[in-house]
Amino acid sequence: MGITHPVILTCGEPAGIGPELAPKALASGVPFVFLGDPGHLPDATPWREVATPDETVPEGVLAVLRHDFPAPATPGRPDPRNAAAVVEVIARAVSLARSGAAGGICTLPINKEALKRGAGFAFPGHTEYLAHLAGDVPVVMMLASTTVEPPCRVVPVTIHIALRDVPGALTPGALEQAIRITRDALQRDFGIRAPRLAIAGLNPHAGENGVMGDEETRWMAPLLARLRAEGIDLAGPLPADTMFHAPARARYDVAICAYHDQALIPVKTLDFAGGVNVTLGLPFVRTSPDHGTAFDIAGKGIADAASVIAALRMAHEMAARR
Ligand SMILES: NC(=O)c1ccc[n+]([C@@H]2O[C@H](COP(=O)([O-])OP(=O)(O)OC[C@H]3O[C@@H](n4cnc5c(N)ncnc54)[C@H](O)[C@@H]3O)[C@@H](O)[C@H]2O)c1
Numbered sequence: 001m002g003i004t005h006p007v008i009l010t011c012g013e014p015a016g017i018g019p020e021l022a023p024k025a026l027a028s029g030v031p032f033v034f035l036g037d038p039g040h041l042p043d044a045t046p047w048r049e050v051a052t053p054d055e056t057v058p059e060g061v062l063a064v065l066r067h068d069f070p071a072p073a074t075p076g077r078p079d080p081r082n083a084a085a086v087v088e089v090i091a092r093a094v095s096l097a098r099s100g101a102a103g104g105i106c107t108l109p110i111n112k113e114a115l116k117r118g119a120g121f122a123f124p125g126h127t128e129y130l131a132h133l134a135g136d137v138p139v140v141m142m143l144a145s146t147t148v149e150p151p152c153r154v155v156p157v158t159i160h161i162a163l164r165d166v167p168g169a170l171t172p173g174a175l176e177q178a179i180r181i182t183r184d185a186l187q188r189d190f191g192i193r194a195p196r197l198a199i200a201g202l203n204p205h206a207g208e209n210g211v212m213g214d215e216e217t218r219w220m221a222p223l224l225a226r227l228r229a230e231g232i233d234l235a236g237p238l239p240a241d242t243m244f245h246a247p248a249r250a251r252y253d254v255a256i257c258a259y260h261d262q263a264l265i266p267v268k269t270l271d272f273a274g275g276v277n278v279t280l281g282l283p284f285v286r287t288s289p290d291h292g293t294a295f296d297i298a299g300k301g302i303a304d305a306a307s308v309i310a311a312l313r314m315a316h317e318m319a320a321r322r
């Protein structure tokens, strides 16, 4: 694996747990720079401003690329005046990664509602915004455990949409695209030479041969047969309820799921502390912890940094592999 530039850690929503996790993330051992307002960091944080991601700081000190916000942060209470700056920080990190000045980006959580209300943010999450910044490229959201064996990696084909809209959005084209992006990314970024993909059905019992839903028999099985003939290692469509226990996970490298909660419940149940969200298909590396802004505990100093540490390590490894 090669040498890489530091990862940019974006501040996310300053009223959430992001800023207090940044100094704790120094335990990752990964070279990274915090991009945000140093005034939002916990008072005792040892930090030093840097002009570029490569500028070094003493060990145990947080390197900060300064991005001043208009308002202070009040834990648990997002200030609409800060919403636009949260979005600017993400865009600035992407520019640094795309210019080659940073190895990749790791995003601390945003609060979708706060950004929508405060800045009219038009995207349901980072994933869709990053795809847009990259030129409206097709991307895939993957969440991956880092502390359980066999690993639990999941991809929701449909992401941030209402459950009632899932059957219409889960098209053969969307599933095929998710399969191809995931297969290519597992090879390139995770060093899995011949990825094994397991495809979840949409309906209970994967439709049980059409008696409780027919998406599986009508188009999923024929699509998978066509892709198998190309040499892609695919199992399914499988009943989703029985594909996440350990012996089942041992049979595949990633589960492609029909919708958000079908995919994310297993990984966040098995490894909430170590789960990492990674966007596949982007021209730059992006990871994130698997949790959100946690307003209920923000500012109390009790937030667990394990997921952001795992996310920084994964970004660093992916960047080094590229
Ligand atoms: N990558 C992201 O930007 C991202 C990811 C997930 C959720 N979100 C957003 O976060 C907001 C809140 O979402 P939510 O309430 O569903 O999920 P959440 O992950 O913020 O919180 C769920 C529960 O887990 C706890 N928790 C979360 N992270 C923790 C940590 N590091 N240590 C200890 N406990 C922790 C919280 O206190 C809460 O009880 C929403 O706006 C959501 O869209 C953003």
Ligand SMILES: N[C@H](C(=O)O)[C@H](O)COP(=O)(O)O
Residues within 6 Å of the ligand: 124, 125, 126, 127, 128, 264, 277, 288, 290, 291
């Ligand atoms: N769907 C993700 C989750 O629940 O963990 C989360 O909202 C993050 O999405 P982005 O990475 O697109 O912000």
